[in-house]
Amino acid sequence: MTTSSSERGVSLGMPQLPAPAYPDDVRARLETDAREVIARYPDSRSALLPLLHLVQSEEGHVTRTGMQFCADMLDLTTAEVTAVATFYTMYRRRPSGDYQVGVCTNTLCAVMGGDAIFETLQEHLGVGNGETTDDGKVTLEHIECNAACDFAPVVMVNWEFFDNQTPGSAKRLVDDLREGRPVQPTRGARLCTFKETARILAGFPDERPGAVEEGGSAGPASLVGLRLARGETAPARVVHPRDGGPHDEPQHPAHRPPTAEHPSSHDAPQQTSASDPAHPAGPAAEEGE
Secondary structure (H helix, E strand, O other): OOOOOOOOOOOOOOOOOOOOOOOHHHHHHHHHHHHHHHOOOOOHHHHHHHHHHHHHHHHOOOOHHHHHHHHHHHOOOHHHHHHHHOOOOOOOOOOOOOEEEEEEOOHHHHHHHHHHHHHHHHHHHOOOOOEEOOOOOEEEEEEOOOOOHHHOOOEEEOOEEEOOOOHHHHHHHHHHHHHOOOOOOOEOOOOOOHHHHHHHHOOOOOOOOOOOOOOOOOOHHHHHHHHHHOOOOOOOEEEEHHHOEEEEOOOOHHHOOOOOOOOOOOOOOOOOOOOOOOOOOOOOOOOOO
């Protein structure tokens, strides 16, 4: 005697329907942009990453329709496109907000206060990791590393840097984003929406007046190693920890502790961690508390 799949508690389900097509006018516009991207590469397959950013700029995330479009343009299978789209975290697989707020919770940022920032923002925004606020403005996520350890703890918004953050400064940042107030990163151009950012990452120019000139570069703290590699060595330092502290020769200006040249409007007031009670990063109570 045999038993059916339903009797065994197994649901075979229905096969997934084909992805819906883009409207004709949208498809025509995307095809024009896609051909421009593909022409940059000797092998069309190399254009897959920027094409995924292109379709992401259309809907705010990479949909099945977008992946089918990429497959059609590059003569690939949807399985090949899906394998790439699901590998890289910069490609969103579900609807997300206008501003992707990523909090670094890797080791250095975490111990400097990144964990406290992330927990504070979850409570303040009422969302969990990878979730979006009800107004569609902010998607919050933790990021393993923002590659800016010398400015820890770091928050990124649409891949622009906000250095030396605290729970309080991060709360002000997301509040400003939700209210539409101007926000200037520590290093880099003024913010644009996630869709606009995706189009720039696809390789199209940033057409906002003055935005290219605002583009940031490495901060002073990041350049210390480069100066040393060039042989710009500082005078020797002799430290006597048992007799009250160091006895240093004056340092060359290039090797003095760096200060931020272009501070963000949301930089933390101090660089110590708010999660360390012995070294608070700001006032005991945040504004409004």
